[in-house]
Amino acid sequence: MTRTCIVIGASHAAAQLTTSLRQEGWEGNILVIGDEPHLPYHRPPLSKAFLSGEKTAESLPIRPAAFYQKNDIQFRQGRVTAINRDQQTLTLVGGDGEKDGKSEQLSYDKLALCTGARVRKVELPGSDLNGIHYLRNMADAESITASVVDGRHAVIVGGGYIGLETAASLSQLGMRVTLLDRGPRLLGRVTASEVSEFYHRVHTEGGVRIHTNIAVSGFSGNGRVQKVICADGAEFPADLVVVGVGVLPNTELAEAAGLNVDNGIMVDEHCRTSDQNIVAAGDCANQFNSVYGCRIRLESVPNATEQARVAAASICAQNRTSEFLPWFWSDQYDLKLQIAGLSRGYDQLVIRGDRRTGRSFAAFYFREGRLIAADCVNRPQEFVLSKRIIAQNLAVQPDRFADESVPIRELLLADSPALASAGG
DSSP, X not given: OOOEEEEESOSHHHHHHHHHHHHTTOOSEEEEEESSSSOOBOOGGGXXXXXXXXXXXXXOBSSOHHHHHHTTEEEEXXXXXXXXXXXXXXXXXXXXXXXXXXXXXXXXXXXXXXXXXXXXXXXOTTTTSBTEEEOSSHHHHHHHHHTOOTTOEEEEEOOSHHHHHHHHHHHHTTOEEEEEOSSSSTTTTTSOHHHHHHHHHHHHHTTOEEEOSOOEEEEEXXXXXXXXXXXXXXXXXXXXXXXXXXXXXXXXXXHHTTOOBSSSEEOOTTSBOSSTTEEEOSTTEEEEETTTTEEEOOOOHHHHHHHHHHHHHHHTTOOOOOOOOOEEEEEETTEEEEEXXXXXXXXXXXXXXXXXXXXEEEEEEEETTEEEEEEEESOHHHHHHHHHHHHHTBOBOGGGGGOTTSOGGGSBOSSOOBOSOOOO
């Protein structure tokens, strides 16, 4: 009897998991269920190259339709409303039964949850006005692009990476951009103040007006947003608003099915959930990270890809494990920020390069003399080296990192012994 693996969510993780399933020898059926009318596509360009017009919808698919056809990977658009673990079935609405509202039951032998995350929405007066957008999928990006008019006012709510990337793109498209953040500085939860100051300068030079320590209390307009209103009484004209205040993992299906959930779907080192027939991967999954010695839910494409490979191996009884070093990137203007590791808990920061007037530097985060993270702006060599040092727990001398007369290759100690403990 032919076995079936169903993947819920047509995400980055789904694209890799289905590919890896075939590579691992899965000969049964593979069905991917997504709620968008698209094959899995690259999402990071949405706030950058796609929004700026450098990339089109046709250039975004992770793999072409012919690849999935060749590997007999099926796709259906619809929404899964329930999982019955005892009967190994799920309830699907939409898709073929969308017009009459009927649901259908699908059976699975193995199930993969690649449900990702959704934007955190604000519930403020006027938040339902036209012209207020969020950015998570292609439809969101297309809607924002349709509202771009040279010389008009755009307000970005939130000073995280999505907010900054969108601000850069809209500013380069000729809009008059204002960015509002309720925290004391940009990127306040993920970077050191020195990095925040750099991006504040760069965006100000790019024409973005930045206001920190300011809370949005509502929006006003006649059917369409015209102003953003703040708690201190300040008002900002707005023809277009983009809200970027974080995301929430899509765990409702898993929780309703009785799986272990805590800031994501809890998975083991093999990406298996508390049900041995169900795996999870990507932004929705919470997994122990051996590099930092704690559980982490990561929102990153590299992590989704790595977990998907491990999950596919688990489905095929290969029992591989993930020892993934978190890494991320962000493109803004002519700047490529590459981030290795997680900086929380650092006790020493070392800067290499000119962050005050230049556009290339690296910030190295140390804890008890051990490198735990690095933010590298237009510094690919430092990024590659940092990944190696953190992943292998190599011994270094922090002070040497600030001296640009010391070549990159000489930043490692001569013998580069691993430190005694790899705990986080």
